[in-house]
Structures are given as C-alpha cells and as structure tokens.
Amino acid sequence: MEEEWDEDGPEVVKRFMYVNRKAPYGTVYALEMLEKVLIAAAFEQDVHVVFMDDGVYQLKKEQETKGVNMKNFSPTFRALEGYDVEKLYVEKESLEARGLTVEDLVVPVEVLSSDDLKSLMSKQEVILTA
Amino acid sequence: MKFGILVNEGPFQHQASDSAYLFTKAALEKGHEIYRVFFYYDGVNNANKLSEPQADDRDLVKLWSALAEEHKVDLVVCVAAALRRGIKDDILAPGFRISGLGQLIESGIVADRQITFGD
Numbered sequence: 001m002e003e004e005w006d007e008d009g010p011e012v013v014k015r016f017m018y019v020n021r022k023a024p025y026g027t028v029y030a031l032e033m034l035e036k037v038l039i040a041a042a043f044e045q046d047v048h049v050v051f052m053d054d055g056v057y058q059l060k061k062e063q064e065t066k067g068v069n070m071k072n073f074s075p076t077f078r079a080l081e082g083y084d085v086e087k088l089y090v091e092k093e094s095l096e097a098r099g100l101t102v103e104d105l106v107v108p109v110e111v112l113s114s115d116d117l118k119s120l121m122s123k124q125e126v127i128l129t130a
Numbered sequence: 131m132k133f134g135i136l137v138n139e140g141p142f143q144h145q146a147s148d149s150a151y152l153f154t155k156a157a158l159e160k161g162h163e164i165y166r167v168f169f170y171y172d173g174v175n176n177a178n179k180l181s182e183p184q185a186d187d188r189d190l191v192k193l194w195s196a197l198a199e200e201h202k203v204d205l206v207v208c209v210a211a212a213l214r215r216g217i218k219d220d221i222l223a224p225g226f227r228i229s230g231l232g233q234l235i236e237s238g239i240v241a242d243r244q245i246t247f248g249d
Binding site (some may be wrong): 010014016022028029032033036039040042045065072102126127128129130 | 136137154170171172210211230231234235236238239244245248249
C-alpha cells in the first residue's frame, strides 16, 4: 500500500459495492470475492455487499461441502462484522425464487426489492461484480 | 479520464481479457489515463510467459507486455490468486508485477471509473 493514512483514517472514503451473483461452489468466483471484500474493509472504505441471483446460496445455513471436496467458507461471512462490514443486502426476488427466507441465512441481512437495490446501486462509486 | 481496469478471466477460456486489452489500448490512444490494470481470478494467467498460443492465434500475454512497455501501464497480478494458479515471479511476463489485493482497492479509490471485465 503506497498511500499513507493519518490517524484520522483514510483521506478518501468511497462507496464500494460487491455484488455476489454466483453459487458458492462450482466456480471460484464466490470465494475470491470474499477475499476481495475483506481487503476493502482493511482500507476503511464504505463497503456494501450484495447477494443476488444464485449468490444468495452463499449465505445458506448448514452447508455441507465434504462431498464436493471444497472448504465450506460460509462461516467467514459471520466474521465480516469484526471487519466493520455490516452492510449486507439480499435481493428479495432472488431469495424468494429459491424458496429461502432470512431464517435460512448465516448472517443478518437487509432484504431489498429489486427496485430498492437498483437505487442503492446508483449511489455507489465503485461496483465489483462476480 | 482516469480508468482502473479489473481483468477476471484467463486469456483462452473467455473473451474478457481481449476486451480489457482492447479497451485499455483504445482509452490510451484517446489520451485517457490507465491508473492500473489488476488481474484477479483466472485473469492472473494473462501474466504467464510460459503460455504458447498457436502461431495463428493472438498472444495476449505478449500484447499486455508490449502495452506496458509502450505506455508504462501498471500491470498488477493478485498474489493470492496467482499462487493458487502457480503464477510466480520467475514465470511473470515483462511489465507485470505481483502484489496484493490492496492494489485493486487503491485503484478503485484513485480512478474516476473502475471497470470490470469478466463474468
């Protein structure tokens, strides 16, 4: 990191949004996205994390991954709070289409309609999707 | 305008890195600044100098290196993503460097627009 923060924190704080659209296993996108989220938090940016489409499955409770020989990384979402990443959003339509409710998820989230999510997205300065 | 570029796919499985390369080149030719090109996911394979495409195929690794030499573009490969895929300093094509994910976040902070290429 070349920029130095003073004691008051970073000079520039931007609104970063991470949009998770992929199932947790099957491709590597979800796992490496989570690594990216943790780094933005270390830079003290205003981090927003969205789960939509099959991305909502990343938060599903009771993931059992031995059969697919992958590490279950869902417990890491519970650690996000410790990194001050507390703005987690799930798209309502994606959740409902998969027969899930907030009770099925490993962390507390704010459920937003597609329209509300659209408006939140339009306020972001950097959006990273996978 | 100052652009940050994120390349999320490898050079053979997907068109994303071609699009990123063409965008970067076009932006530079139009007088814009490319703050950094950051390679993540399979995008790190764009930096593998051992890659040998067939003679009638474009060689994206060489094209990126040439772009870096001509325009001093900062090509950064994510260390965590790279190690997983066996991309290390000794097989890094000219113009690329390996660094941390913080370089991507910094790019997002500094650039006027941060653009993602990939799924």
